[in-house]
Amino acid sequence: MLVYGDHEREVRPTEVLAALRERLRQLDTLPTGIVRHAALVSLFIEAGELAQGLLDADFAAQRQDELNPRSTACLALPLALARAIRYSHSSGFASYSPIPDEVIDTLERLELPERVTVKMPEGYAYYALYPELYLEAARSLRLLPRPPVVIGIRSIGTGLSCLVSAAAGTTTPPVTVRPGGHPFQRTLSLGPELERKLLAGAKESHVAIVDEGPGLSGSSFGAVADFLEDRGVPEDRLLFFPSHAGELGPMASERHRKRWARARRYTADFDALFVHPSDTRAPLVDWVEDVTGTAVGPLVDVSGGAWRRKHFPDERTWPAVHIQQERRKYLLLTARGTFLLKFAGLGTYGERRLARARQLSDASLTPPVEGLRHGFLIQRWLEGARPLPVARGLDRAELVARVGAYLGFRARRFLSEPGRGASLAKLLEMARYNTAQVLGDGYAEALGVWAPRLERLSAEVRPVETDNKLHAWEWLVLPDCRLLKTDAVDHHDAHDLVGCQDVAWDVVGAAVELGLDPAEQSILAEYVERASGRAVSAALMDFYRPCYLAFQLGHHVMAASALEGLVPEESARLRRAAERYTALLRDPAPTSYFA
Incomplete structure (x- = not known):
């Protein structure tokens, strides 16, 4: 893949x-x-x-x-x-x-x-x-x-x-x-x-x-x-x-x-040196206490998918994640409340992600940001928030409007210079290759219809620092029904080939992950246009959809293979998720995530 x-x-x-x-x-x-x-x-x-x-x-x-x-x-x-x-x-x-x-x-x-x-x-x-x-x-x-x-x-x-x-x-x-x-x-x-x-x-x-x-x-x-x-x-x-x-x-x-x-x-070992040393208390706690206040409990590791226990008590409902690639993250209880410490990158990598996180937080689009200490982003942990799949009280019209406002903000504020993401030709190559591995050469060859149109389509691309991770569990619903996006600072800069794309990539990603039908996707694009001041290309959305599905398919298949002998239950979740992307590639008609 x-x-x-x-x-x-x-x-x-x-x-x-x-x-x-x-x-x-x-x-x-x-x-x-x-x-x-x-x-x-x-x-x-x-x-x-x-x-x-x-x-x-x-x-x-x-x-x-x-x-x-x-x-x-x-x-x-x-x-x-x-x-x-x-x-x-x-x-x-x-x-x-x-x-x-x-x-x-x-x-x-x-x-x-x-x-x-x-x-x-x-x-x-x-x-x-x-x-x-x-x-x-x-x-x-x-x-x-x-x-x-x-x-x-x-x-x-x-x-x-x-x-x-x-x-x-x-x-x-x-x-x-x-x-x-x-x-x-x-x-x-x-x-x-x-x-x-x-x-x-x-x-x-x-x-x-x-x-x-x-x-x-x-x-x-x-x-x-x-x-x-x-x-x-x-x-x-x-x-x-x-x-x-x-x-x-x-x-x-x-x-x-x-x-x-x-x-x-x-x-x-990271944990032995910074989290659970044998002779002192956790150095990671010492790094952040000037920001969080004095700790009143030990660090709780929520890396590798462990965060799911906080929101999905029944393991049968856990979303599939590639646990080996998740960022390190810990919960810290202090007199001032609970904080999430998440690795965001050392040096300028973390500093840039802190700046992006502050902009999103100041716009009330993500959880509050408190600071950065030696690679770890410090955010408030919102106890009353629930991931979208288990939340109540937010109707679909409101969901589409708030997702559109978020994506529009990114499209307006997080512009990217060209070259920080895969070209359309590279995306098409990926889509055809990954599709062939699962559905056969016939499906892959059908995607070749896009090849003569790439030059014209490329002229419509306005690259931004796209979110690239719009799965339903990445959205938090607060008790007052406000919607916040988590994990929003660095997936455009992740260790994959996608990188920065036109905002149409995120519109398609949101439609796939939130189960929006074609009419809802069109409405979402209108909200993005209203918030960003620029129309979302319908042609780019059509092109991006099979590319997005093929990328997610490849990611989940590779993750499932990597974990098969190590964590078989996680591998099974990933394969089930891959089957969903396969079905969407085979049948272009969207299906509802919440059905």
């Missing part, structure tokens, strides 16, 4: 360096504590992104990874920031080690490309992959007879390898590599000088291999290990630093699977 996509953007290295220098100067003006520590982490993430962009630019020009003055210089800045984060973390945020001016000076003196492409580090943006976890995982490396050779796997491994280097006490920056080839059979392409350095170091010490994952195949970790083993480095010299303690995914090769089972793997 085609579901996922990468997010990239172009930046000017000179502008990024100037902004980083200015923000480094401002660090000492920030209050001691979690706010300053979070600012350090934000700087580290951006420095790692820039290093990745510069290293990938060299790789594209040379078609291999190789040592050069720029490859060393661009890693010096994230390494210095990693050391500062380590000092801040170990000191309880009381102080941090200085970042020398020369790490930026040296890089600025080198010849830099006018623009480079940086990739979103998904772990920092979506999956609560905290730098502190890698620092904790790598603490024992200081016990080795010699500091290890550290290899980071780009993209996110650029910065993560600097954290492992900082924890290990190495005096030089790590090296990074970009595995290439088939996603499940990646290989390395190294220049002679880099290969010589790695193999020479591996003869004298251990090799720490650092990345996020592993995912479906673990082929990026495998590519580095294969390269070293094939050149005589013993397997027991290889130390792996993944983001989780699980096994390789179903597409792993037999060689990689056997090695991973024997491998020395180093991880740290």
Whole structure:
């Protein structure tokens, strides 16, 4: 199934360096504590992104990874920031080690490309992959007879390898590599000088291999290990630093699977470090108490679909969710009430989502927002609210009007530049492929009727930061019958291929998820037009409908497959949801969600 996509953007290295220098100067003006520590982490993430962009630019020009003055210089800045984060973390945020001016000076003196492409580090943006976890995982490396050779796997491994280097006490920056080839059979392409350095170091010490994952195949970790083993480095010299303690995914090769089972793997657990430490109270509570007030109870984990217990006491009525991809979220009871702490992203990712959440909250379209602390968005938990499927008192005409006002607000206020979402051609490719997997080539070929019309349709697209998650349980009905949207800040920027689209995408999504008939969808589009000041294209709605259904079908089928052996009851829910999307693809006539 085609579901996922990468997010990239172009930046000017000179502008990024100037902004980083200015923000480094401002660090000492920030209050001691979690706010300053979070600012350090934000700087580290951006420095790692820039290093990745510069290293990938060299790789594209040379078609291999190789040592050069720029490859060393661009890693010096994230390494210095990693050391500062380590000092801040170990000191309880009381102080941090200085970042020398020369790490930026040296890089600025080198010849830099006018623009480079940086990739979103998904772990920092979506999956609560905290730098502190890698620092904790790598603490024992200081016990080795010699500091290890550290290899980071780009993209996110650029910065993560600097954290492992900082924890290990190495005096030089790590090296990074970009595995290439088939996603499940990646290989390395190294220049002679880099290969010589790695193999020479591996003869004298251990090799720490650092990345996020592993995912479906673990082929990026495998590519580095294969390269070293094939050149005589013993397997027991290889130390792996993944983001989780699980096994390789179903597409792993037999060689990689056997090695991973024997491998020395180093991880740290988020809950053990931040939520349920053995020796102190939860650091996450300490981060937020200046906003929420003093806690009067422990954190309650409502991640991974556990929030459903709060609203759907009967498990038979639970909506299907991909529990592995849900953001971390916790409830905190304080003297001021109950608050929802939800991971929104580290650094600028979280800051942008906070700004968007405030705009929606100030417009009374979402629950109240209290603040952001080191990646966690803090919102009021509305005890009296009920999800739409179990709520009473809101008739369909009122529902359509309020959904239209919400979508119209987004279309007016959250405009997007082009290129932040899949093109219509990419959406059609996805729709035809996913449909063929379930309904056969005949249904997929029928969608080809859209191909000659894409150029004209593209002229009608006005991209906005669409909601992209308009399922019925994402709407809360308050006791006074006001309707609020939850989970509204980042699905246009999620780890999938959809991204930002014309508001017509959300009109179709709302119609599908709320069971609106064609007349109600037309009325919804009129409300959106009234609130946004721009008509919703009927042709785009017609095009988006099979694309939306095919995307949701693919998402639910893949999620069901991923959870089949782990959480079979959730997998069954997801397959039932997939069957609904399949039926809608087969029969274009809408059916009522509430029927």
